[in-house]
Structure formats: C-alpha cells, structure tokens
Amino acid sequence: MTNSMVSAMILSDLVMGRENDWSKLYDPNRFKPLTSAKDLVTQNIDVAKHFVGDRISVPKEESADDITEGEGRVLEIDGEKTAICKLDGAVHSVSATCTHMGCIVAWNNAERSWDCPCHGSRFNYDGTVIQGPANEDLKEVSLSDKKKSD
Ligand code: FES
16 A cells, blocks of 8 residues: 555656655666675575585484473484474474475574574474464474484
8 A cells, every 4th residue: 555655656756757755766777686696695605504504413412301491402313303392391392394495493592482594484382383484384293203312
C-alpha cells in the first residue's frame, strides 16, 4: 500500500515535470552490480566456510552426558551431526543440519536457540522454526535409538 502511494506521487510529479525527493531512491538504475558483487562474494565465502568448516570441526569424544543444564552442543552420533541441549533437566536432541541449505546450527546460549550461521535461521530448543529463511523444523532425533559416542 505504501509503495503504491509513493509510486503514484513520483509518477504524477514526473508527468507534471516536478522534482520529487524520492525519485532517486526508487530509480531502477540505482543498482550498482560491481558494488553489490563484492558483498555477494564475501557473504557466499562466509557461508561456504561454515558449510564445510562446521562439518569437520565437531569433536567426536563427547557424549550427551557431558552437556550441563542450560547448555547445547553439536555432537556427532552415529555419523550424524546432532544438536543436543539440556533444559530444565530434560535432554532435547534434533538434527544439527539446517533445513534451509544444510549448514550446521550452533547453540545460542543467551536465547536458548539453535542458530544457523549461514543465513540466520533460528530454531527453538526443540527444533521448531523461530525465524527463516528455513521454513521446516529441525528433524527430531531420538538418542535412545542411537548409540551415543562415549
Ligand atoms: S543454511 Fe541457510 S539459514 Fe541455515
């Protein structure tokens, strides 16, 4: 609604030959591909760093028993990255693979959420999507069905 009003004002000023302060802001030629390309490349390098680096940096010697109250960690259990947290005495475990594009989530201790470092998706402690771009919850993982890496 707001954009339609602004565009109507800009167009009517163009037709009438008047200056409009917002016309530069909405100018379709304002896009500078070379300037934008630098940011695009930088952001994609960061995503690639997390996508690859987080897969090889998870310690394998830990088990869910090592996690203290209020803490969350990503552990490798039976070859799968598993996001495990302990809240109010209960252990919650979900897949650590972000449902957006597959990066590995990390525990946000302040918000008690699983946050994806690649594009900013956030998930509740139980894997429920809080904020996109991911629109699917993290898959629940049953620790009792899996052998814990002790
Ligand atoms: S991979 Fe894009 S938000 Fe997680």
